[in-house]
Amino acid sequence: MxxxxxxxxxxxxxxxxxxxxxxxxxxxxxxxxxxxxxxxxxxxxxxxxxxxxSKSTKLIHGGVRYLEQAFKNLDLGQLRQVRHGLEERHIVIKNAPHLAHPLALITPVFSWVEGMYFTIGLTIYGFFAKNDTMPKAQWLNKKETFEHIPTLTQKLHSSVMYYDGQLDDxxxxxxxxxxxxxxxxxxxxxxxxxxxxxxxxxxxxxxxxxxxxxxxxxxxxxxxxxxxxxxxxxxxxxxxxxxxxxxLRPSKGVHIMLPADVLKSKDAMLIPKTKDGRVVFVIPFEGDVMVGTTDDEYSDLKKEPVLESQEIDFLLDTLRPYLAKVPDRSAIKSGFGGLRPLIASSGSKATKKLxxxxxxxxxxxxxxxxxxxxxxxxxxxxxxxxxxxxxxxxxxxxxxxxxxHYLVGGEGYGFEDWQAIEQEYKLDADICQHLLHKYGTQAREVLKHGLTKRLHPDYPFIEAEVLYTVKQEMACTLRDFFARRIRLELLDWQVTYDTVPKVAKLMGEQLQWTEQQEQNNIAAYQALLTNFMQSAGVRPQ
CATH class of the missing domain: 3.50.50.60 (FAD/NAD(P)-binding domain)
Structure with a gap:
């Protein structure tokens, strides 16, 4: 590019x-x-x-909530959305298997009646998926549920497990x-x-x-x-x-990132009801856990939507009935806000009903x-x-x-190739797995740039990715790289802040920044990260 x-x-x-x-x-x-x-x-x-x-819930799905609304309100528009989504799901995964994959979602229930209700609903949900190899929904007893997600509350009765897709958006x-x-x-x-x-x-x-x-x-x-x-x-x-x-009638949705031990699972959780009538997802993403989303009117399109303190309170409160121990605010590593491009209704529906x-x-x-x-x-x-x-x-x-049509990195992809790369380049397993997941068959193209040193000891990202993304993926700014090429901005604000100078030096050499440009770019991006932390009430270190 x-x-x-x-x-x-x-x-x-x-x-x-x-x-x-x-x-x-x-x-x-x-x-x-x-x-x-x-x-x-x-x-x-x-x-x-x-x-x-780049600010979605990272799911490829028809929309479980839309199906419920379709039947409750006899809304064919919602039903059509579910059908189209589930028909497209397998194509999205097939065309870029390095970036999209099936994901199990566990819906905890607190009574036999709830379990039956969700089992029937999710079975119907799966019925709409054509040309699909996803496993069918199943009702799990309490013991089976804890085998999937051990951090759930002991008060639950059972759970229903179904499958959707996940992607790096x-x-x-x-x-x-x-x-x-x-x-x-x-x-x-x-x-x-x-x-x-x-x-x-x-x-x-x-x-x-x-x-x-x-x-x-x-x-x-x-x-x-x-x-x-x-x-x-x-x-x-x-x-x-x-x-x-x-x-257009844009609405804002936010997500927070929490440590992996919140779930201790490779599976995700669907919280089927919140106090504002939404569903919330708790999803493993890049080794951490992402929780979202909210749905609120948003009108100031000149201002980037950011995670705010009261939105954190809402999401943590939503977790409380479902987890044995809910993390406190200090556990939040980062978060992000995004806008939905909703088409205005002729009536005065809330955005979550559009x-x-x-x-x-x-x-x-x-x-x-x-x-x-x-x-x-x-x-x-x-x-x-x-x-x-x-x-x-x-x-x-x-x-x-x-x-x-396979997307770049998708044709001929096999995740097991990470082992060959590990032996060939003598790299840590997590680095090799990361490169396969993000670049697919292009992983070796990244490694041709040398520079296999980690950008930060806690994450698998390496210096060669800076060179590759500038030369081959049109990364032009620090935020292009951190937020959308390696996703570190979504995972950890503080680590991103600390890593900015190292990346700026590598990026600046490729883009021929002057020393003053490099310093200006560092200062501007670190100021943005500080603003994110302050808006969310997370203290910068």
Whole structure:
């Protein structure tokens, strides 16, 4: 992924499609369109998956709660979401097996009646999954439950176990963008669409782009523009046509990270009811435990949503009935907030009751397509619908083929290869396993850069990853690397803070930062991390 080369292409070429937004839907659209033989550019204001697509609950699922709402409220929209999600689940896992895998989820119950209710519901949930090899839901007695999660409360009666998928969301999105780049897409991050220029009929002919890394401007020409900016879609819609009404109603969800001994399990837990009517997941992720999420209205889109103190209280309180011992606030290692791109309802429903469906909107006046709403699990279906509509505008009849396309690092992947790498490079097992999980068949490409020293003694990340991600994955800033390439920002704020200078030196050498630029970048990122800790009430050390 060569950013400078792609910028030159944008300056000098005309494209069939320009996709605005490099999250899951935008990167998915770029790959889909390229595989249909179209000439495509992908412009991302920040970094790939920098917003919603890196801040999910890391699950590939139809939505257990949506199924319950569908039956309780006779809501076919919710039922359709479940069916689409479960149909897509196996494709998401198949196309990037290094980044996505099945995950067992345990739902504790406190009576025989509850156990029967959830067993029936989760059996129906599994029924909607086609072409699927996931194990079926089963009711576990108390002894079996504790064999899976030993830290649960003794007050439970039994549990129901079912399976969904888990993914590393940011790296999955990056794999989509990287795969699109390999198919000839001109992929550029840290570049913002600032204006549209129209032809004599009022249709968009080109867009002004600001390169946010060097503060220069350029122009991109394309026959069709597709708006894939998630919760920020209204800004692009109104930039194209100020007469349009706003369609998005963003909601905020947060997660906290706790030590692994909270669960002492490779399985996850589903908490089926909270005081605000949601479900909460307690999930092993990268050796720690992630707890989330919340659902609250959010309107200040210029301000990044962050984890706040009262949200920590809510999540810890939600854990109390289910764990024998709930960790206190001092155990929290990090957390993050994200926005859902919900499509506004005609009524006044709370955001947690809005359907997580998607829509492809066509504005005939400006010729802008906007992909609105949706969720991670159905990103491929969303992209298919958007590119189908773009092909109609371009009068092209080529079908989608993404269901059969392996992403970078996925084809020929076998996790057991970590043992061969361990012997060949004489590295610790956890480092080898980490490299296979994150880079798949590209793991040896990372190791070609040498520098196998750990970035921090408590984690398996190595110095070679800094070089590889800058050269091959378009990492341009410290946060690109920590938050979305290795995910350390999500795991441990303090360790990230402490490791920033070492990474800045390695990254600065590759990106030719001056000493002053390096120090400025260190100070800015450490200040951001400090702000996260202070907002959450976690004391920096």
């Amino acid at each position: 060569n950013r400078n080369k792609n910028i030159e292409r944008i300056k000098n070429e005309e494209f069939d499609i320009c996709i605005i937004g490099g999250g899951a839907s935008g990167a998915g659209c770029a790959l889909d369109a390229a595989l249909r033989g179209l000439k495509v550019a992908l412009i991302e204001k920040n970094d790939f998956a920098a917003e919603t697509s 940011a790296r999955y999105c990056l794999a989509l963008a990287h795969s699109a780049d390999k198919q000839g897409v001109a992929v550029v991050n840290h570049a913002e669409i600032t204006s549209f220029e129209k032809d004599t009929s009022g249709k968009i002919a080109s867009a002004g782009v600001k390169d946010l890394l060097d503060n220069t401007t350029l122009n991109i020409k394309a026959k069709v523009f597709i708006n894939c900016t998630g919760p920020f879609a209204d800004r692009i819609r109104l930039l194209a046509n100020p007469a349009l009404e706003k369609r 359907v997580r469906d998607h829509e492809v909107e066509y504005d005939e006046s400006s010729n802008l397509l906007s992909l609105l709403g949706g969720k991670w699990t159905t990103y491929r279906l969303m992209a298919k619908d958007a590119i189908d509509d773009a092909c109609k505008l371009l009068e092209i009849d080529t079908p989608c083929s993404t269901q059969h």
